[in-house]
Amino acid sequence: KQEVTQIPAALSVPEGENLVLNCSFTDSAIYNLQWFRQDPGKGLTSLLLIQSSQREQTSGRLNASLDKSSGRSTLYIAASQPGDSATYLCAPLGAGGTSYGKLTFGQGTILTVHP
Amino acid sequence: GAGVSQSPSNKVTEKGKDVELRCDPISGHTALYWYRQRLGQGLEFLIYFQGNSAPDKSGLPSDRFSAERTGESVSTLTIQRTQQEDSAVYLCASSLVPSYQGNTIYFGEGSWLTVV
Numbered sequence: 001k002q003e004v005t006q007i008p009a010a011l012s013v014p015e016g017e018n019l020v021l022n023c024s025f026t027d028s029a030i031y032n033l034q035w036f037r038q039d040p041g042k043g044l045t046s047l048l049l050i051q052s053s054q055r056e057q058t059s060g061r062l063n064a065s066l067d068k069s070s071g072r073s074t075l076y077i078a079a080s081q082p083g084d085s086a087t088y089l090c091a092p093l094g095a096g097g098t099s100y101g102k103l104t105f106g107q108g109t110i111l112t113v114h115p
Numbered sequence: 116g117a118g119v120s121q122s123p124s125n126k127v128t129e130k131g132k133d134v135e136l137r138c139d140p141i142s143g144h145t146a147l148y149w150y151r152q153r154l155g156q157g158l159e160f161l162i163y164f165q166g167n168s169a170p171d172k173s174g175l176p177s178d179r180f181s182a183e184r185t186g187e188s189v190s191t192l193t194i195q196r197t198q199q200e201d202s203a204v205y206l207c208a209s210s211l212v213p214s215y216q217g218n219t220i221y222f223g224e225g226s227w228l229t230v231v
């Protein structure tokens with residue numbers, strides 16, 4: 001069964017810092033991995049999707065890396081802004097066993113960027 | 116529609132009553148998913164539809180939970196004889212093709228259910 005751990009659980013930083021959010025997963029049999037943000041009282045917004053064959057994906061100030069064999073993904077946020085404050089979730093898509101076809105979510109990293 | 120739409124956005128119900136939650140996926144999306152998020156917890160997978168059939172319903176927590184999809188579009192999640200532990204936000208998501216083919220999954224804003 002896939003298990004996903006995100007570190008840190010919470011992060012509070014001043015505006016302008018470059019940030020690193022970590023995600024680890026136990027089952028490397030995945031099709032892809034998706035990063036989402038969730039704002040309070042809202043649904044999830046997809047940020048980046050990395051295919052299992054890819055090492056990296058970039059969108060604006062966001063960059064996500066994937067090391068499938070070691071079960072790790074990292075989300076980098078450059079020049080953080082108060083508007084980046086949200087919960088960030090990573091979710092690998094299972095390619096085998098009981099996790100097949102499902103996104104398994106971590107508990108998330110709660111990010112607060114203060115002015 | 117422009118995004119995944121869910122209704123009701125909020126529902127308060129008495130213990131023992133039945134509730135229906137509706138999801139309208141993005142037009143043309145063949146795959147549809149239901150997830151549940153209890154307060155302070157992560158997202159739990161409930162059920163996945165490809166077209167109108169459900170190849171994976173392994174996440175439904177008990178036989179009080181059921182879901183259907185019609186016309187390869189709207190889906191309804193039904194909870195019978197609600198209990199307080201059913202209180203959660205129920206999130207629906209859709210993708211253009213089954214997500215294992217690498218397409219982005221888009222989520223609705225959820226239906227917040229409170230059982231009193």
